[in-house]
Amino acid sequence: MSVLRQIFETLREYYAGELYRCWPDDPIGVIVGAILVQGSTWKSVDKVLDIMYPQGFMDFEVLVDLPNKQLMDTIRPVRFQSKKAQRLKAIAKLFLEYFRDSTDCGDDTGRNSIERFFVRDIETVRRELLSVSGIGAATADSIMLYAGNLPVYVVDLFTIRLMRRHGIVSATADVKSIQEWILRELTPDEEPYGADLFKRMQGYVVRLGRDICGKTAPKCSQCPLRSFLPNGDILPVTPQKMALPPTVRQQAAVPQPQKTAVPAPADTLPEGTEAEKQIFLCIGTEPTPIDTVAAMSHLPIHIVRATVAILQMKKFVRQVEGNNVVRIV
Numbered sequence: 001m002s003v004l005r006q007i008f009e010t011l012r013e014y015y016a017g018e019l020y021r022c023w024p025d026d027p028i029g030v031i032v033g034a035i036l037v038q039g040s041t042w043k044s045v046d047k048v049l050d051i052m053y054p055q056g057f058m059d060f061e062v063l064v065d066l067p068n069k070q071l072m073d074t075i076r077p078v079r080f081q082s083k084k085a086q087r088l089k090a091i092a093k094l095f096l097e098y099f100r101d102s103t104d105c106g107d108d109t110g111r112n113s114i115e116r117f118f119v120r121d122i123e124t125v126r127r128e129l130l131s132v133s134g135i136g137a138a139t140a141d142s143i144m145l146y147a148g149n150l151p152v153y154v155v156d157l158f159t160i161r162l163m164r165r166h167g168i169v170s171a172t173a174d175v176k177s178i179q180e181w182i183l184r185e186l187t188p189d190e191e192p193y194g195a196d197l198f199k200r201m202q203g204y205v206v207r208l209g210r211d212i213c214g215k216t217a218p219k220c221s222q223c224p225l226r227s228f229l230p231n232g233d234i235l236p237v238t239p240q241k242m243a244l245p246p247t248v249r250q251q252a253a254v255p256q257p258q259k260t261a262v263p264a265p266a267d268t269l270p271e272g273t274e275a276e277k278q279i280f281l282c283i284g285t286e287p288t289p290i291d292t293v294a295a296m297s298h299l300p301i302h303i304v305r306a307t308v309a310i311l312q313m314k315k316f317v318r319q320v321e322g323n324n325v326v327r328i329v
Helices: 003-014 027-036 042-052 060-065 068-074 081-104 113-118 122-130 137-146 157-165 175-185 195-211 246-253 274-282 290-297 301-313
Strands: 317-320 324-327
Touching: 003 175, 003 195, 027 042, 027 081, 027 113, 027 137, 042 068, 060 081, 068 081, 081 113, 081 122, 122 137, 137 175, 137 195, 137 290, 157 175, 157 195, 157 290, 274 290, 274 301, 290 301, 290 324, 301 317
Parallel strands: none
Antiparallel strands: 317 324
């Protein structure tokens, strides 16, 4: 049994199968919620959804035809209402175009229109979702898992924190490598598997992160996963500071000669604020969407964008296709 499967079974027993739930039950609620929650909280999203459902706005045709001002006023509590209104209309158009095309092709499978969108190759679905401006990898993966019931694990902040603190992945591992590792470790020959397993796993991890494995003061002595920590010891986590990789600590201890500025290697952090270091660690050497970095760093997206601009000036990162950022190696 893999380490990750052991962690899953331990958490399932600890929480007696009770999950932390925040996603809506219906697919369109998931799709709309995944966009609204970017740079916001589920508490604010739930308030907006409670308004949208009774007014009949949770319909792709209605969203497309809804006046921009009315939509923006409705979703104002989640902030960034102008951009999010554009994204809602864009993704509604994507689904409506697919529904029209599939009907023209004689698709009479009996499935509802949203379900038909997801009954395809995962990479095809992901590519179409990512084609919508403002939809990053984390948002696309969330839509595929919770709206499409596709076997895609959403690597969130809580997962990254757990994996790094338990020494399962390196401090510089990016979202893509962590996701690939999880898919390899949770194999089909063990039950449960697929979307149901990934939903359960993420639910347990989120609950653990909120209850015990906090950002600055983890309650390791109370954690059901304490035995998985390195040597079974409580982590010496310093509040509001991120542990640096050994190579960085060694370099900091030895005076370095002055050199001409060159791009930093992938495992070297820039000198700067804690926010810069934290965001730098969340950015991979492959294009990483800004909203993914915001989710991983647990910082407002406007702070992330401003910090990325600073890291660009320091020549540690570069932007790719507008919304994506990549670490310079």
